[in-house]
Amino acid sequence: MSIRRAFRLFGRSHRSIEAEVDEELRFHLDGRAAELKAGGLDPSDARERALAEMGDLHHVRHSLVSLTERRRRREGWTMKLEGLVQDLSYAARTLRRSPGYALTVILTLTVGIGATASVFSVMNPFFFRPLPFPDAGQLIQLGHVNREAGFEWARFSLAQIEDYRDRVGSAAAIGHYYYGSYNLTDGDRPERATGGVVSTNTFSEVLRATPLLGRSFQPEDAGPGAADVVVLDHRLWSARYAADPSIVGSSIRIDGRAHEVIGVMREEAVFPFGGVRFWLPDRRATTDRGNQGTLMIARLAPGVDRAEGIAEFQSVHASLAVAWPDVDGRWDGLHGAPLREALNFIWDLLRLSFTAFLGAVLGVLVIACVNVTGITLARTQSRIRELGVRSSLGAGRGRLVRQLVSESVLLAIVGGALGTLAAAVLTAGLGDILPPDIYRVGDPTLDVRVLLFALAVTASAPLLFGLWPALAVSRRDLASLVREGTVRGGQSRGSRRLRRALVIGEVGVGVALVAVTGLFLQSARAAGDADLGFEPDRMLIATATTPAFDYPETEEVGAFWESAREAVAAAPGVEAAGFVYPLLLNNELFSARMGVPGDGVDPTERPPVFRLWASEGYFEAAGIRRIAGRTLVASDTAGDVSAVVVSSGVAERLWPGADPLGRTIELGEGATPYRVVGVVADQAHDGIDGTPDAMVYLPMSEFTSRRRFMVARAAGDPLALSGPVREAFGSVDPGLPVDLQAMNDLVFQATFQWSAGSGVLALFGLIALLLASIGVYGIVAHTVEERRHEMAVRMSLGADASRVGGKVVRDSMALTGWGVALGLVLAFAAARAAEAMLYGGAGTDPLVLMVAATVFVGVGVVAAIIPARRASRIEPVALLRVD
Amino acid sequence: MAATDRSILPGTLELLVLRVLRDEPSHGLGVARALRGRSGGVIDLKDGALYQALHRLENDGLVSSDWGHADSGKRAKFYTLAERGRTRLDAEVRSWHRYAEAVARVLGPEFARPGPSQAGRHGSGDTAPEPAS
Known part of the structure; x- marks a missing residue:
């Protein structure tokens, strides 16, 4: 019926x-x-x-x-x-008879879908998910540019920001902020937290972020005599205050002072990065134009094009540079970028990493598709005979097509489900290892669109190639195919060529991925071992800015820091102490043109060198290697010519082969002379990139800004010095806020770029190796399996079994060999493309290449040997009867 | 309802058709023959209505149909009682007897007649006495 x-x-x-x-x-x-x-x-x-x-x-x-x-x-x-x-259950029964095929396809789909979808999902909050602020396309951040140092985000002083507020017409609102770390001491759980200090219009007018509870800041909050108020971040509110809505109106203690909580921001309102736990209104009233420590953001008026808006800021900068040549005029210009890009302080790097991940994922995806294609082709090729028989027994063409398609559908369903699961697990896992301080919108969650894309791409491979033989069946007279036995050896030349191409391509992509992965691992290892020129492990950094109100004169600032240095140096557990500006690796770069008297070069044309100011004790506290002479002391400004300590890079450049001590170096466009009293090692300053930077250290007494960094050297864990160092500062000025951090935090941030991507890429490399091995094994083994007939014929004609087997193995080796050759070319190109991401630049790691090549050739050999041996053990006549 | 009206009560046709098919699969002609014979010619219905009933029952999944060959050798469409039809028949028969009994009680003993109306007491609904065909 x-x-x-x-x-x-x-x-x-x-x-x-x-x-x-x-x-x-x-x-x-x-x-x-x-x-x-x-x-x-x-x-x-x-x-x-x-x-x-x-x-x-x-x-x-x-x-x-x-x-x-x-x-x-x-x-x-x-x-x-x-x-x-019915079709699906029949397909399940058929597939159960060839579990190797089914497992390979399912595993491949799982890995391919899981890897692609998770990488996109993890990157989504950084690149694609819209900012949680209305009309966020109008939000920009501005920075001062120091072209020589390659620095684009140097900060502003409040006086400068006021000038931009007055003059830039295309900005609807200009806000400013900085951030620091504070002690939360209310209750019985003191906690150190990062807080943002923002202009009162930051939330209301610039970001236009509405609070979840209470209110955000109003102009009065920064006014004279205003009460101390704080707005809480959603996470601090949930974690520390148990999401208690009645927190609004109560008071919490920040750095020992009571602050009234006036509001709680929404969870998605992250600013300027995820680690910030609360916000204070910026109540500073400084007019010191040179105190440039504040970041500037703006909301462009509706309809203003971003480039036009930034251009107006730049033209205002140009006029300010004329009015203030010693301050604004020192900068090369102004840089502006969309807020998302600007807030993400590793934006360029992250984009590069994303590209690298994308490359790796696409590689894995290609391998996955090749795998599925290859083995599906091989399998269906050998099934043409079975299909032919069934067709000649009267099975309808539609019926056969439906059966083949339903097998592919079944595999796609199972593989897709497992791939989705893998993507979810991977996304959660990758999300956990991302540093919270990198600006992102929300947490990484599985991206459905990407998942669908990955599903479509990978699952279409078995569908397409499952259908192919069915179409072949309908094109040809199968009964005759069966009769002629042409299908027996899988002799379709097109198919065989395609399979050979697949093996070569797969090995090629696999070798390239593994090779590049090796480079990244090597680069991460090298960056971790890099000689920084100083010893961050034992350095505690205390940052403080002496307020102009308490310390109006430069002499008073200098006196405070000298007293603080003596107090810190005397604190228990401190081995050495000194202060410096700017801090190494802190992304604040100052440079000066350098030359020697009588070199005939115009001072404005001389090469730049990084310039820092250091106090007595700093070199010892930072563990900077001294090469010759002495380091700076407090009395170094006495006399006509100030002392200077140069790094070895400077010495080699200016006085190659000669003793630099006692010589004169001219610095700056005014060619101010300094006498070299000491030579120290080059130090990593502008990032950790394999080449320590050449720099000069001037006496701190010549430095005029209020913000400086105290470096304290510990015998062991630097954070153990937190209490004593804080007390030491307190003994000099009890009211001065001091931020503490371990130098290794900065080193970690600087090396993050080398370490972060490499772990993920290593995973991809491994996956690629695994998948490609599976695929190569599958295709080669199947090809050899098909040649059993031919081998039997040769052996029955008297050929030696081992010689026949040897030829099969040699064929396979040749195939994988071509793949390895292709892989080397691809690897070379990929390494070039990834050069910017590699510590110490591009290179090729012969060891990694050799391992990858050996693995694939080995897989090819094993894939050929196993079926070949099996074939050579069977009696030729018996083999001839098979099929 | 006129006393002389011999047309079938609404809803009972399906019941009767299911009952007939319970004995054996049959084509429409056979069902018509059985209905005429078993009712002693009392039940008079259009054969068209019977076929409509058969098709409705098939659409409801109570009977299934298949083409086969009649005794004459001609191709004929045979109807078979489906499992669902069997269950439905039992339920319908029970409710029919409850109804008939209720009607009999309302009519009272002075209008009582020996015969089918007593059958419901026996409980198993499908044992209605059949007149010889």
């Missing part, structure tokens, strides 16, 4: 339903007439009577036809559903 029903499914027309109804009714009328005739009526009366008993024949016929149509339509759907379930 079901066969006939199935038959009806296809194109049973309206007309045939009518015919069927007619047949049923005719049978009845004929039969009834015959009965009546047998009961004694004459034939024509009997006929008449039968018709009369039927009633309105036309109406009956019509109603039966429509009833039948309705039934057919419903049956159609049920049948299709039943058919699908």
Whole structure:
């Protein structure tokens, strides 16, 4: 019955339903007439009577036809559903008979989908998810540019920001902020937290972020005599204050002072980065134009193009540079960028990493698709015979196609489900290792669109190549194929060529990925081992800014820092102490042009060198290697010419091969002379990139800014000095806020770029190696399997089994060898492309390349040997009978 | 309802058709024959209505149909009681007897007649006495 029903499914027309109804009714009328005739009526009366008993024949016929149509339509759907379930369970049975194939495809889909979807999902909060602020495209951040130092985000002073507020017409609002770390001491859980100090219009006018509870800042909050207020970040509110809504209006202690909580921001309102736990209004009233420690953001007016807006800021800078040549004029210009990009302090790097991940993912995806394609091709190729037999036994073409497709569908469903699971797990795992301080919108969550994309790409491979033989079947006369036995050896030349190409391509991409991964691992290792020129492990950094109100004169600032240095140096556990500006690796770079008297070069044309100011004790505290002479002391400004300590890079450049001590160096565009009293090692300053920077250290007494960094050297863990150092500062000025951090935090941030990507890439490399090995094994083994017939023929003709086997293995080695060659070319190109991300630049690691090459050639050999040995053990005659 | 009306009560046709098919699969002509014979000619219905009932029952999944060959050798459409039809028949028969009994009680003993109306007491609903065909 079901066969006939199935038959009806296809194109049973309206007309045939009518015919069927007619047949049923005719049978009845004929039969009834015959009965009546047998009961004694004459034939024509009997006929008449039968018709009369039927009633309105036309109406009956019509109603039966429509009833039948309705039934057919419903049956159609049920049948299709039943058919699908049937097809799938049949496919499951078939696949269970070849678990190797099924497992390979499923594993490949899982890894391919999981890797692609998770990388996109993890990157989504950084690049694609929109900022949580209305009309966020109008938000920009500005920075001073120091072209020589390659620095674009140097800060502003409040006086400068006020000038921009007055003059830039295309900005709807200009805000400013900085951040620091504070002690939360209310309750019994003192906690150190990063806080943002923002202009009162930052939330209300610039970001336009509405608070979850209470209010954000108003201009009065920064006014004279205003109470201390704080707005909490959602995470601090949840974690420390148990998400208690009544917190608004109560008071918490920040750095020992009571602050009234006036509001709680929404969870998504991250500013300027995820680690910030609360915000204070900026209440400074400094007019010191040179105290440039504040960041400037702006919301451009509606309709203002970003480039135009930034251009107006730049032209204002140009006029300010004329008015203030010693302050604004020192900068090369102004840089502006969308807020998302600017807040993400590793934006360029992250974008590069993303590109690298993308490359790796695409590589893995290519391998995955090649795998699935290769083994599906191999499998279906050998099944053409089976299909031919079934076809000649009368299986419908549609039936065969449906069966093949349903196998692929089943694999895609299972692989897709597992891939989704893998993507979810990977996304969660990768999300956990990302540093919270990098600006992002929300947490990484599985991106559905990407998941669908990955599913579509990977799952289409088995679908396409599952369908291919079915189409081949329908094109050709299968019975003749079977008769001729041409299918036996899988002799379709096109298919064989395709498979060879797949192996070569797969090995190539695999070798390249593994090689590049090796480079990244090596680069991460090298960056971790890099000689920085100083010893960060034992350095504690205390940052403080002496307020202009308490210390109006430069001499007073200098006196404070000298007293603080003595107090810190005397604190228990401190081995050495000194202060410096700017701090190494802190992304604040100052430079000066350098030359020697009489070198004939215009001072404004001389090469730049990094310039720092250091106090007595600093070099010892930072563990900077001294090469010759002495370091700076407090009395170094006495006399006509100040002392200077240069790094070895400077000495080699200016006085190659000569003793620099006692010589004169001219610094700056004014060619100010300094006498070299000491030479120290070059130090990593502008990032950790494998080449320590050349620099000069001037005496601190020449430095005028208020913000400086105290470096304290500990015998062991530098954070153990936190208490004593804080007390030491307190003994000099109890009211001065001091921020503490371990120097290694900065080193970690600087090396993060080398370490972060490499872990993930290593994972991809491993996956690529695994997948490609599986794929190569599958294809080669299958190809050799197919050659058993040919091998049997040769052996029956007297060829030596080991020689036949050897040829098969050699063929496989040649194939993987071509792949390795392709891989080397690809690896070379990829290493060049990734150069900027590699510590110490691009290179090729012969060891990694050799390992990758050996693995793939080895896989090829093993994949050939196993079936070849099996073949050579069988009696040739028996083999000939197989198939 | 006129006393002489011999047309079938609404809803009972399906019940009777299911009952007939319970004995054996049959084509429409056979069902018509059985209905005429078993009711002693009392039940008079148009054969068209019977076929409509058969098709409705098939659409409801209570009977299934298949083409086969009649005794005459001609192709005929045979109807078979489906499992759902069997369950439905039991339920319908029970409710029919409850109804008939209720009607009999309302009519009272003075209108009582020996016969089918007593059958419901026996509980198993499908044992209504059949007149010889």
